[in-house]
Amino acid sequence: MTDKSIDDYMIGVGQRARAASRLVGRAETRVKDAALLAMAAALEVEQERLLAANGQDMEAGRASGLDAALLDRLEITPQRVKAMAQGLREIAAQPDPVGEISDLKYRPSGIQVGRMRVPLGVIGIIYESRPNVTADAAALCLKSGNAAILRGGSEAFHSNQAINACIQQGLASAGLPADAIQVIDTPDRAAVGALIRMAEYVDVIVPRGGKGLIERVSREARVPVIKHLDGVCHVYIDDRADLNKAFAVAYNAKTHRYGTCNTMETLLVAADIAGQALPELGRRYREAGVELRGCARTRDWLPEARVAIEEDWGTEYLAPILAIRVVDDLDQAIDHINRYGSAHTDAIVTEDLSRARRFLREVDSSSVMVNASTRFADGGEYGLGAEIGISTNKLHARGPVGAEGLTTLKFVVLGDGHIRQ
């Protein structure tokens, strides 16, 4: 297709999504949940077709030289089909956020004023290789009463189409419009450009993927973007920390998984406790094969650490590498985090209540923690159910975003013929 015909195609997609969003937005909870359960059943029934479609993608991926990590993300296995179906059932079991009215109060004028939670409208989701996102994202959008336009990676084309067939079965069985969830089937990259610019038909874009994708989408979008940038997360071990908690939290935050955004990348240690904390932590990290990079005071205790340079403080390694800095006190720790961090997730380990209170208030990150591993920053762990992503935006949704993050609040006013005086 030419760029012009792609634009026309995408405008058609957008118009159909907008029309469908009106129907999904008013759909009753039991209808949406029935669709989700039917999708889950269809995924299990159609497992062989899914695996066959995925086999085509895997073969093409191997032929085009995708690396092992990408191929792993692309692969659909019977266990992954089961997990997708289970995910849909869990979303069906969650409470419906739509229509909830809060804070309905009488005002001096006699009117009642409250706020109703309502869908955003049409959500555009742009993602890369993992085909399970097709099912997850569709389900979260539907649950929250939104229409979805899904644009997966071209390497997962057949897999996404097969999953979409199951989604469509679910929508049809519940009497919901097919256009409530549209999977873009043109591999043309211009489709993304059109999607992120049609503010008339799309209310928000959620890009899920590498930094390149997210930066491109953020730069070019005319539609608001719920985006996830870096996760340069910190643990600060205060000099009033319980050392056993410090060891557990700092070890888990780094080594539980290396490639996740909520993994600690820089450890800050109060000078007064560095001599007690660093040698033991260094030993544990060495055993786990973590490369250490430290400031001068860190290297007094861990001489084997490489010298950390300025760049280390702002780097999201996503690897078994850890930067360590000894700081004077809580103030210096907070300054470091607010200066070098990415406002994602940061934790303090302390037994001191006043310092904990200050850290919670003054660290300007989407998740702030006391005596807990940064790895807890996750929609499931927070009780949001499935998550569409983690937002590093400040406006609207911040931190893990579940179904509620795909809704907004409008004011409702009830009167009895009231007029303004």
Add this chain to the structure above:
Amino acid sequence: MTDKSIDDYMIGVGQRARAASRLVGRAETRVKDAALLAMAAALEVEQERLLAANGQDMEAGRASGLDAALLDRLEITPQRVKAMAQGLREIAAQPDPVGEISDLKYRPSGIQVGRMRVPLGVIGIIYESRPNVTADAAALCLKSGNAAILRGGSEAFHSNQAINACIQQGLASAGLPADAIQVIDTPDRAAVGALIRMAEYVDVIVPRGGKGLIERVSREARVPVIKHLDGVCHVYIDDRADLNKAFAVAYNAKTHRYGTCNTMETLLVAADIAGQALPELGRRYREAGVELRGCARTRDWLPEARVAIEEDWGTEYLAPILAIRVVDDLDQAIDHINRYGSAHTDAIVTEDLSRARRFLREVDSSSVMVNASTRFADGGEYGLGAEIGISTNKLHARGPVGAEGLTTLKFVVLGDGHIRQ
């Protein structure tokens, strides 16, 4: 200044605002409130200086041929000084939204997860002639723990500087940093261009002014914009309406004030009640001097109405003009509103509970009302205290925006050395 030196100047402003925002964000409630009360006192003490400075602006405005409406907005009178001071005192008396923790719950893992309300950081406000916005906006930003960069109209230059002197007295007396509120004193329009692009230092832009300003800001901004576009508001008189309520609401919504965004611009009337409603309403509107433009069925009852054309349905008249359409039923009314409206404020008049429920849920506007005048869509009437504006955005803040709309929620996690398994 050259554009380059303006950019440098604005970056300096942004850096100082960012640094100040850290201090204001953690300031205790009583300190912020003391500053607000001191500002109010300073405005009253310095009244003569304010009037003199404003006199300079008024004189220049008259000389440059500003029209009467603009001159009226620009003028500061003793009453308006009093109103500004009173506004600051009311904001001081409001509860502090910052730091409130909600929904703190234990999770199965043993951690507690909740959300804390925190300032956005740095708010840029761009406005036109009314100098009282300088005091209002500064106060709302300070109350919500944000630093503010205020860019008023060049026609109000001396007035804004005089008000800023009072603001600065208030900040200083409470020990808050002067940079917490910066009033841009270059008349150069390039300052606006720089302000709306420096996403590193500014977290959100609130443009207050005419449509031209808002569209320019929205188009060029790299910073999120809380914007207010059109107010094409509707009242729908259902055939199960109480006619007296219908007359009161429909008359008040149009005639209470013509130039406000929450004024009704289109009246929808169910066909079955048109014969009872329209002749009497037409009589009242004629008495008030409102020009009527109607569809064919409207003109059956109000033959003196001009023929409404397609363009009328989407027009925000801001004038004593009203478009009237007779619709078949609730469905057609909702379709009309969602198609032609601006998702601002829409009301139904009905005694039928099921129809009221449908209207509240299905009309996708920032305020939806039952048996109440659209004129109630206002921060003061809703109990938000002062408002920084009305948002027609869907994300983040929707409808009237008070201090709470200038905050966001972060997650707080409390543990006791908890790690992720």
